[in-house]
Amino acid sequence: MTGMNPTIVFLLSPFLAALLSPVLVRIMGANAAWLLALIPAGIFAHLLGYVPSVAEGEAATMGVVWAPSLGVNLSYFLDGLSLTFALLISGIGTLIILYAGGYLKGHAQHGRFLAFLFLFMGSMIGVVTADNLIALFIYWELTSITSFLLIGFDHNRMASRRAALQALVVTGGGGLALLAGVVVLHLVTGMNELSLVLNSGDVLRESPFYLLAFWLVIGGAFTKSAQFPFHFWLPNAMEAPTPVSAYLHSATMVKAGVYLLMRMNPVLGDTLVWQTVLPVFGTATLVIGTLLAIRQTDLKLMLAYTTVASLGLLVSLTGFGNEKAIEAAVYYLVAHALFKGALFMVAGLIDHEAGTRDIRALGGLRSAMPLTFAAAALASLSMAGLPPFIGFMAKEEIYAAIARADAWSVAITLFTIIGNALMLVIAAAVAIRPFLGEAKETPKHAHEGPVLMWLGPVVLATLGLVSAIVAHTTNHLFVSPMAGAVAGAEVDAHAAIAFHIGLPLALSVVTIALGIAVFCFLPQARFAMAKVLHRIGWGPDTGFDQFISGLVSLSTLITRFLQNGRMEAYMTTVFLIFGVAIWYGLIRYGEFPEFPQFVTPTFYEAGIFLLAVLGLAAVIYAHDRLTAIVSLGIQGFAVAVIFILFGAPDLSFTQFMVETLSVVILALVMTRLILDKTDHRPFGERFFDTAVALIAGSGFLLLLLAVLQVPFDPALSDFFTAYSRVVAHGRNIVNVIIVDFRGLDTMGEIAVVMIAGLGIIALIRVKARRPRAEAEQ
Amino acid sequence: MMAPVLAGVLVIVGAFFALIAAIGLIRLPDVYSRMHAASKAGTVGSGLMMIALAIVSGDSGTAARALAGVIFFVLTAPIAAHLLARAAYKVGYPLWHGSVADEMSDAE
Amino acid sequence: MSAFHFLDFAISIALVMLTLSFFLTCYRVVVGPTLPDRIMALDMLVGVVIGFIAVIGVKTGYHLYVDIALALGLVGFLATVAFARFVLERGVGDHERALLEDREGKR
Amino acid sequence: MEVYLAILVGIFFTVSIYLLLSKYVIRVLLGVAVLGNAVNLLIFTAGRLTREVPPIIPAGLQVPVDPTANPLPQALILTAIVISFSFFAFLLVLGYRSFQDLHTDDTDSMRFAEPVDEPAPPRGY
C-alpha cells in the first residue's frame, strides 16, 4: 500500500462524474458532454504518463486499505496489460461521452444515461487496474450491473428489458463463478493481491484446486466475453443505445473476460487444459459468430456477431500457448477496439441520420455523410485485415503464431481463416452497402451528423491507420509491455506494416479471396444460414427464455406443493418433524431413557391423574365443540389439584383462575359463534393425526424420562429458599421469585398480558370498513 | 381434643354430601331436578369441609376466611342455579316427562 | 383411637368419597345429555374441588389453602354465569333437540 | 412419582397435538389450552416433585424446616401460565373475528392470505 495517490483519484473520478452528469446536463444540455469528456480525457492523459516507465517493465502498484479484516484493498496495479486496457477504456470513453452527447441530445434521461455510462467507465477501469482480486471482482460485477442499466435504457420496450436481464443473468452468473474462483485463488495462494498472486502460478498449477480455479475463472471470463455457448446475450444487448454498444461491446466490457484470461495466463496458463479449452471454445465462437453475423441485415447486429467472433479469436489466441499468439492477441485486441468502436459509432450515426440500420434499406449515403463514410471505410479496412491498417498487422501476427504443422494447429488455422474471411465480408457489407451504390429512400433524410458524433469514429478509424504506421512506437510502448505481462515473460514485439512474404501472407491472401467470394454471394449465404438456423430451430437465446419460463414454472410447482395454504397441513408437518426429530435424537445419540422405577401413588393421587386423563378423553371424544369446551374444565381442574398435591398452592390458585377464565371467555365468544356444521374428522385423517400425535407425544414423554434420570441440581432453588425471607423479606418463595429474584420475567409477562388485552380490543373494535384496495397502506 | 374430632366428623359428613350430590347428579331425571342436588348438597358438602378447615386451623384469620367462603358459596350457589335453570327453561329445555306441573309455561 | 387418628381416618374416607364424586360428576359432564347438564356438572365439580382442597388443607396442615378454595368459589360462579348466559343466548342446539326427542320417544 | 406425571405429560402432549391437527379453529384452540397444561406439567415434573410441602417459609422462621417443593419451576410455570392464557385469549378472539368475517371456523375455508386461485406469476419480460 502506498497510500492515497493522485492516480487513484483519477481512476475513481468517473464515479464522481456519474454524480455530476445529471446536474450538468440539466444545466448545460447536450453541451455538458464537452465538459464531462474532460474526465476520461484527463484519465487518459494521466495514464499516458505511466507509459514510458511501464514500457521499461516497471509495473506500478498503489492503493489504500479498504476492508483489512478481509484483506480487501483498494489497490491498483499498472503494468503493460492493465495500462493498455485502461488507456483504451479512457480514450475510447472520451470519444463515447462526446458521441453520446450528440446521440441522446434532447433525450429526457440524457443525464441519467451519461451517469450510467460513467459508472460503467469507472467500473471497467477498475476491473483492468485493480490489484486486489476481490476489488477486481467488485468492479467486475459493477460492470454487469451498469451494463444492465445501459442495455435496458429503452426500458419501456420489452426487447430491451429482456436483453438487459439476459445480460445480467449471464454475466452476473458468470461473475458468481469468478467470485468462487477468487476465493479459491485466495485459499490456495493465501494472497489477495494480483501482483503477488501472479508469482504463484506454480503453486496453483500443482494444487489439487487448480482445475476448480480454472473452470471458475473460465466461467466468469466466458460469460463476460460472450464465448459460445454464452454468446447469445451480446447481440441482444444491441437493444441498448448505440453509444453503449460502441463502448461496451467493442472496447470494454466484453473484453473484460479476455482481460481476465490474459491476466490469469501466467497463473493458470501453460497447462494442457488451458491450451485445449481456450482455443476450442474460442475458435468455435469465432466461426459461429461470423456465421451468425452474415445471417443478419441489421448493421448493429452484424457488428455484434462479429464482436462475438473477435472475442472468440482473442480467447483462442490467449490460450494457444505461445508468445507469438499472445502478441497477436494484443495486436488484434487493440485493432479490434479501434475499428469496432468506430464502426459501432458509424452504425449509430447512420441510424441517427437515416432512421434505419437495415442494410437492405440503405445505400448511397457517401455524399450525404462523407466524414462518416471516411471513418467507416478506414475502420472496415482495418477490420477486414487489409494493409496498411493495424488489423492487417494483427492478422499477420495471428497466422504467424498459429500456422504450425501439427494437426491441432492446422485445424485451428483452418477455422480461423474461415472466421477471418467472414469477418471481411461483414466489414465490406457495413462499409460498402450503406454508402456506395444508389441512394435509397430512408425514413429520415440523411445529413452529416453533428461534430459530437462523427468525431469519435473519425478519430478511432484514423488511429487504426496511425498506430500501424508508427508500428515501432506502438510495439515499444504498448504491445511489448502488454504481451509481456500476459505471457509473464519479456516479449519484444516487432511486427510492422511491411509485407513479409511467407505463410502468413499467403494465408491472408486466402482469407481475402475467400471473403470476397462470399461477399459476392452474400444474399445467398444469408439465405442459406437462415435456412440452417431455421432447421436447427433452437439456440441458447431461445434456451434463455425456456430457462426463465421453466424456472418460474418449476418454482411455482415446488412452492404450491410446499406452501399449500392449509394450516392443518402446516401443523401436521411441523409436529411430524418434531416427533421424528426427538425420536431420532434419542436413539441416534444414545440418550434413550432406561425403564423407569414405578412407586405406588396414593389412591387420591391416582384418582386425580385418572380424572385428568378422563377430562382429556372427554375433550377428544366430545361430539361437538361445546361439549369439548365444557369438558376442557375437567383436565384444567385436575391439573390444578395436582399442583396442590405437590406443594404448589400459587400454581394451583392461578391454574384454577386461568382455567375458569379461559372457559368463561370461551363461553362469551361461543355465544356469538353459530357453528352448526359438525367438525368431525374423517377416519383416515383421524388415524393419521393420531399417529402424528402419538409419535410426538411419546417423544416428549421419553425425553422427559431421560431428563429425570439425571440427578437434579437444586442450587438455584436452594439459594432462593435460603434468602427469600432473610434478604428479600418474603415468606412465599414463589412470589418472591416472581417479584424480586426473577422480576424481569414478570415484567415481560405482564407486558404480554397488557398487549394481549390491547390486541383483543383492537381485534374486536377495528373492522375493515370495506374490502379495501389490496395495496392501500 | 374436641377440634380434631369435630373436624373429622365435618369432613366425613361434608364429603358424604358431596358424594350424595354426585349420585343425585347421576340419578335424577332431568336437568332441573339434578340442579337441586348440585346446588344444595354441593354447597353443604364443601361448606362443611371448609368449616372443618376453619376449626383445625386455630387461626382467627383463616377461620374468618373459611367462614367468609361458606357465606360466599351460600350467596352464589342459589344464584348460579337460578341463572342456569332460568336460562335452560327460557330457551326450551323441556322438563322431565314425568313432571306433574308447569305453572311457568301456563303463565306465558 | 386418638382424636388425631380419627381425623386421619376421616380424611381418608372423605378423600375416597370425594374421588368417587369426581368421577361421577365427570361422568355427567361427559354424557350430558344437554348443555345445561354439563354446565351444572362442571359447577358441581368446582364444589367438589373446593371440598377436596379443604380436606387436603386439613390433612397437610396448610390452612392457607382456604384462600384457594375461596377464590375458586368466586370464579366457579363466574363460569357458571357465563355458561348460563351462553345457554340463554344460543338456545337449544339442533343436535341436542334431536337427542332429547329421541329420549322422550323411547319412554 | 415423577414417572406417573411424566406419563401424564405424554398423554397431555398427545391429546393436545391431536387437537392442534384439527381443521377447526375451536378444536385447535382447545389444543392450545391443553398444550399449555402439558408444558406446565412438564416443567413441574422436570423440576422434580415433592409431595404436599409448599415453598412457603412458616411465619417466624428464616428458612423452612422441611424440604419444600422446588419453588423455581413454580415461578416459571406461573409466568408460562399467564403468558399462555394471554395467547389463548388472543387466539380465541382472533378465531371469533375470523368467524365474523369469514363465517366459518374451518381453516380450509379461510383461504384469503393464500387463496386457492392465486394468480400465476407473470411471464415474459
Add this chain to the structure above:
Amino acid sequence: MNLLLMNMLLMLCWAAVTGNFSELNLLFGFLLGLFSLWLIREQTGTGGYFGRTLRIFSLLLLFIRELALSAFRVAVLVLSPRMETKPGIFAFPLTVDRDFEITLLANLITLTPGTLSVDVSADRKHLYVHAIDCSDIPGNVADIANGFERKILNAFR
C-alpha cells in the same frame, strides 16, 4: 347512612379477613371499602338497620335449619333405591316487592329442600319455583309464605 354502614361492614370484613384489627389496618380497610362501594355507587341505595339484627339472626337460624334438612332430604331421595319423584314448577305469589327482599327469598328458597327458584315473573308478582315434589302445590306455597317470606318481612320492614 346506609353507605357508611356498608363501609364499616366492609372495613370489619377486611380486618377479620386479614386477622389484624390494628388501627392502621382498620383505616386501610375503611378506605378499601370506600373504594369498593364507590365502584358500585349506582346500585347502592338501600341497606339494613342495626335494630333488625335480632330478626335477621332468627332468619339465619331458620335458614341453617332448613339447609340441613334440605341436604338431608335430598340425600335420602337420591339414595333411595326407587326414586319416586313428582317434579314440577309452581308459581309462588310474592308479597315482598323490593329487589333485595325478592332476591333473598329466592335464594333461600333455592337452598331449602326440594325447591329451586327458576325465575321471577316480569310483573314481579310471582316467583316460579321448581320443586322435586310438586304433588301439593298449595302446601308448598304456604310453607314458603309462612316461613322465609314472613321472616324476611319481619326482619326488613
Add this chain to the structure above:
Amino acid sequence: MAGASSGHVDPTGILVEANLHLADYIIVAPVVVPVLFGALLLMLRGKTRWHGQIAILAMALLALSTGLLLQRVSAEGPVTMTMGRWLPPFGISFSVDIAGALLAFVSSLIALTGAVYAASTTTTLERRYGFYPFFMLMMAGVSGAFLTGDIFNLYVWFEVLLISSFGMIVLGSEQRQLDGTMKYAFLNLVATTLFLIATGLLYGLLGTLNMADIWQKLNASGDPGSAARAGPVTTIAILYLLAFSMKAAAFPLNFWLPASYHTPKFLVSALFAGLLTKVGVYSLLRVLLMLFAQERLVLADTIAWVAAFTMLAGVFGALAQSEIRRILGYLVISGIGTMMAGLAVGSLTAITGLMVYAVHSMIVMTALYLAAGIMARLSQTSSLSASGGLYAASPWLAAAFLILAFSVSGLPPTSGFWGKFVLVRASVESGAWWLAFVILLSGLLTTIAIFRVWIFAFWRGGPQDTPDGAEAWKVEPLEKAYRQGAFLALGALVLLTLAIGLMPEALLSTSADAARGLLYPGDYIGSVFGGGQ
C-alpha cells in the same frame, strides 16, 4: 432507603457487591425505555396526535442507548447487569456481548426509521387501537432477546415480541390479515412453546437457567462424556434447533412466513422482516453455537442441509409469486437460509459472515418492504401484473429500489455483497463446496426474482398489456407528509446499505469480534461471574 435490602446479612455470595454507575443502566435501557414508552402511549390513548413524535423520541433514545452499549462493549468487552442485584446465576442477567449489542443497535436503527415512516402513515384508528404500544413492546421484546443472558428470560422476550407482533399484524382486521394472522399466530405459538419445553427440560437436566452457567455446565468439564454431559443434551439441542429454526422461518418450518407477511400494513411487514426472524437467528447463535457448541458440531450437517433447502425454497418461492410482498417474504426466508449456512459451517469467518449478512438482511428487507409500500401507494397495487411505469413515475424510488435489489442479490457495492462473500469464503475454506455453490446459486436466482420485479414494476411502461414502447403509468400523487416520512425512512436505510457496501470495515471487524465472542465466550462468562465473586 439505599441498600436497605441486605439487612444484617453478609451479602457475600448473595448479592453483587460491585457498585453500579448511572451509565451502566444502558444495559437495561433498551428494554426499559420501550416498555415505559409503550405503557405511556397506551395511557395516552386519547391523545393520538402525539403518538408519532413520542414514538420517534422513544426509538431515538433506544438507538442512542444501544449505540452507546455497542460502543462500550466494543471497547471494554462483555458487560453484565444482574437484575435485583442477585448474584448470578440466581438473578436474571443481561449479559451483553458484541453480537447482542450489534444486533440490538441495528434493530433499533430499523425501529427508528420505522417510527419515522409510521409518523406519517398510521391512521388515528390504528393509533387508538394500539399500533404504537405494539410497536414499542415489540422493540422491548427484540432488545430483551438480544441482551438477556438467561434462557427463560429469553423465552419471555420471545413471547413479548410475539404477542406484540400479533397485534401489529392483525391491526386492521381485513380478511387477508385475519387468515394470515391465524397461521402466523398458531404456528409461532407452537414454536415458542417448543422453546419453552426445551428450556423446561434443560432446567430439569442442569438445574440452571443462566446462559453462562449453562455454558459452564455443558462445556467447562475437561473430558467429554463426563457427568456434566450426561442425559439427553443432544436431543434438547435438537429441540432448540427446531424451535429457533421455526422462529427464523427455516425450511421446512417456514410455512407461517409466506402465509402472513404480505397481509398487514407494509410498515409492519417491513419491521417484521427486519427484526423478527433475526431474533430466531440470534437465538440459534446464542444457544446452539455458544451454549451447545459440541452438539452444534454433531448437528452441523443437518443444519447445512436445512440452510441449503431454506435458501432454495426461498428463492423458488420468490420466483413463484405474483405479488411483490410475497416475493419479499420468500426472500426473507432465503436470507435466513444464507445465515443458517454460516451457522452450519461455524468457523470464525462463517460466523462473521453470518453477522454481516444478518445486519445486511435486517436493513435491506425492511427497506424493500418500505419501498414496496411506496410502490403500492403510487400504483394502487402490489401485483406484478398490474404495476408498471414506476421508473418514469418516481425516479428516486426507482433508484432506491435498484440499490436494494442489488443488495438483496448480494451484488456490490452494497452490504449484501460482503455478507455473501464472507460466507462463501468461509464455506470454501472449511471444505463445504456445495454449500458455497448453493449460496451463489441462490444469489443468482434471487437476482432473477428481484429483477423481475424491477422489470415489471419499474421498467415496463405500464401494467401488463401496455403496448411495447409506450409509457402508460397512472400514479396517485403522494401527500407531502407521507412522501417526506416515507422517503426519509427509506432513504436512510438505502444509504445505510450503500454505506456498508462502500465502507464495510467497521461492520466486518465488529462482526468478527462478535463471532469471536460467540465462539470463545470466555469474556462473556467472565463478565457474568466476575461481578461478585
Add this chain to the structure above:
Amino acid sequence: MNTIIFRTVAPYLTALMVVFSVFILLRGHNDPGGGFIGGLIAASAFAIYGIANGVAPVRRALYFHPITLAGFGLFLAACAGLPSILAGVPFLTGLWVFPTVFGVELALSTPLFFDIGVYFVVVGSITAIALGLEDRMEN
C-alpha cells in the same frame, strides 16, 4: 342477564371480590397470592358486574378505560425498578423501608409496587377483554 336476583346481588359480590382481591394482592409476598391472582379475582368481579348489570355501569365505575389501567400497571411495574438507580444498584433491586405509622411497622418496598403494577395490568387487560366481548353481545 335481565334478572332481579342476579342484578341485586352482583354489585355486592363485586365489592366483596375487589376487597378480597386486594387482600390476596397484598399478602402475596408471604402467602399464596400476589398481583396476578389478585388481579384475576378483581377482573372476575368486574366481569360478573358486567354480565349482571351491563357493560356501561362497569365502564363508568372504573372511570378509566380498563386498558389504560393496564398501561398504568406496566408503567408502575417498570418504574418500580427505577429507584435502584438512586441506590446505585441494578434494575429491579428490591428496596425496602419500614416506616412506623400509628405505631405499626409498615413494610413498603419496590417489589410491592411492582406487584401492584402486576395487579393493575391483569385487572385492566382481563376486564378490557371481558367488557369488550360483552359489548359485542349487547350490540
